[in-house]
Amino acid sequence: MNIGLLGFGFVGQGFQQLVSEKYWLGLHVRQIGVKDPAKPRPALGIPFSTDPNVLLAEDSLDILVEAIPALDEAYQFVKAALQRGKHVVSANKRMLAHHLPELSALARGNGVQLRYEAAVGGAIPVLTALGGYFQTEVVTEIRAIVNGTSNYVLTKMADEGLAYADVVKAAQALGFAEADPTLDVGGYDPKFKIILLAAQAWGTWAAPDAVLNLGIQPLGVHELDLARAQGLRIKLVSSAKRTADGRVQLSVLPAFLRPDDVLFPIREEINAIHIQGQASGPHLFVGRGAGSLPTGTAVLADVRAVQLGQTLQLPAMATTPLDSSANVQLYLRTGQASLVEKLGLEVSAVRDGAYLGTTSIGKLLQHVTEVRASGAFLATVPQGFSLTANSPAVAARA
Numbered sequence: 255m256n257i258g259l260l261g262f263g264f265v266g267q268g269f270q271q272l273v274s275e276k277y278w279l280g281l282h283v284r285q286i287g288v289k290d291p292a293k294p295r296p297a298l299g300i301p302f303s304t305d306p307n308v309l310l311a312e313d314s315l316d317i318l319v320e321a322i323p324a325l326d327e328a329y330q331f332v333k334a335a336l337q338r339g340k341h342v343v344s345a346n347k348r349m350l351a352h353h354l355p356e357l358s359a360l361a362r363g364n365g366v367q368l369r370y371e372a373a374v375g376g377a378i379p380v381l382t383a384l385g386g387y388f389q390t391e392v393v394t395e396i397r398a399i400v401n402g403t404s405n406y407v408l409t410k411m412a413d414e415g416l417a418y419a420d421v422v423k424a425a426q427a428l429g430f431a432e433a434d435p436t437l438d439v440g441g442y443d444p445k446f447k448i449i450l451l452a453a454q455a456w457g458t459w460a461a462p463d464a465v466l467n468l469g470i471q472p473l474g475v476h477e478l479d480l481a482r483a484q485g486l487r488i489k490l491v492s493s494a495k496r497t498a499d500g501r502v503q504l505s506v507l508p509a510f511l512r513p514d515d516v517l518f519p520i521r522e523e524i525n526a527i528h529i530q531g532q533a534s535g536p537h538l539f540v541g542r543g544a545g546s547l548p549t550g551t552a553v554l555a556d557v558r559a560v561q562l563g564q565t566l567q568l569p570a571m572a573t574t575p576l577d578s579s580a581n582v583q584l585y586l587r588t589g590q591a592s593l594v595e596k597l598g599l600e601v602s603a604v605r606d607g608a609y610l611g612t613t614s615i616g617k618l619l620q621h622v623t624e625v626r627a628s629g630a631f632l633a634t635v636p637q638g639f640s641l642t643a644n645s646p647a648v649a650a651r652a
């Protein structure tokens with residue numbers, strides 16, 4: 255099977271290496287598309303081109319792998335590939351989260367596959383599970399840590415007292431941070447992933463702008479002290495829940511987690527996706543959410559599935575109105591009392607510019623730009639959470 259590969263960075267190189275090592279699979283990368291004509295390329299015996307049309311026009315290519323960070327170029331490329339009847343495997347969650355309904359309809363209409371396992375949990379085969387095993391099981395809720403960079407930053411800050419900026423730089427050097435770290439630490443990347451997970455689980459798609467995401471950038475020593483004193487950990491948690499009337503609640507928020515939370519032990523750049531099945535109960539998928547070879551492995555698995563004619567059931571996409579009425583118990587640290595009012599926070603405790611209270615996801619979404627601009631830190635809290643760093647452990651009290 256002949257493959258055209260767009261993008262030769264962490265993901266593209268990992269994939270190409272695995273294809274060449276596992277030569278017996280009968281997969282061949284025939285063309286590689288890149289951006290920078292001046293960059294030196296390894297002598298692989300495979301032509302490099304800076305014109306993606308070269309890949310699109312090549313009839314002998316059966317499948318195109320798209321592994322570039324760009325949004326619009328990737329969308330145009332994948333769309334054109336599907337229109338020309340090529341199978342596509344993509345790692346680009348940002349592009350997929352924005353254009354999934356159109357692209358999945360195009361794939362269906364042209365009788366080809368659009369697969370993107372690597373885009374969601376890196377190496378974790380969660381879409382394969384949702385599209386297979388969970389075809390006959392009802393998923394009621396998904397909670398996930400699906401941003402390796404944020405989890406790495408949170409782990410290093412909490413355990414080693416390292417400064418935020420230094421840890422972000424280290425994550426970039428290790429190859430699992432996006433070039434623009436705001437996508438990671440601002441909660442955008444995990445938002446794209448929870449949108450794709452919800453789409454696979456329920457066939458409901460939500461536009462990224464309609465989904466609440468707040469990040470970990472304003473996290474301070476104060477929150478780390480509060481968490482440590484109460485035996486908690488701070489994580490960036492993506493949530494998706496299906497309501498009784500078939501609507502979906504989606505959000506990405508920092509959270510103080512108790513030790514008995516399944517996501518509590520997930521450390522460093524490791525990802526975890528917790529799926530609640532109606533009859534089968536809880537399932538926890540844990541693995542490497544990023545990195546060259548882990549992500550390359552997921553791309554290879556998708557390509558191999560296409561080669562073997564194995565299809566993945568992708569539900570027909572419907573744009574379902576989100577349910578933003580759910581209330582959340584929040585910790586909010588802000589110097590602006592007016593923000594507390596705007597968010598409609600029903601305050602139960604205040605101490606040193608930090609508030610505990612309840613409000614709805616809808617209220618947070620309505621004022622999300624102001625929350626971000628204000629530098630406020632906001633996180634969900636478990637029952638028994640206290641604003642004093644010398645309070646007894648929440649776990650012991652609960």
Ligand SMILES: NC(=O)c1ccc[n+]([C@@H]2O[C@H](COP(=O)([O-])OP(=O)(O)OC[C@H]3O[C@@H](n4cnc5c(N)ncnc54)[C@H](OP(=O)(O)O)[C@@H]3O)[C@@H](O)[C@H]2O)c1
Pocket residue numbers: 260261262263264265266287288289290291293306320321322323324327345346347348372373376429430431432433543544545546549
């Ligand atoms: N890194 C991970 O662990 C990971 C995990 C899961 C998913 N992803 C996703 O996979 C994609 C690639 O990530 P990466 O980490 O491999 O990126 P990367 O290391 O920055 O490499 C990007 C590659 O894409 C090429 N490129 C960029 N814009 C292009 C354009 N407009 N046309 C053609 N080629 C272009 C670059 O060309 P040059 O070589 O000329 O610069 C480079 O080869 C992204 O969508 C990312 O979100 C990454």
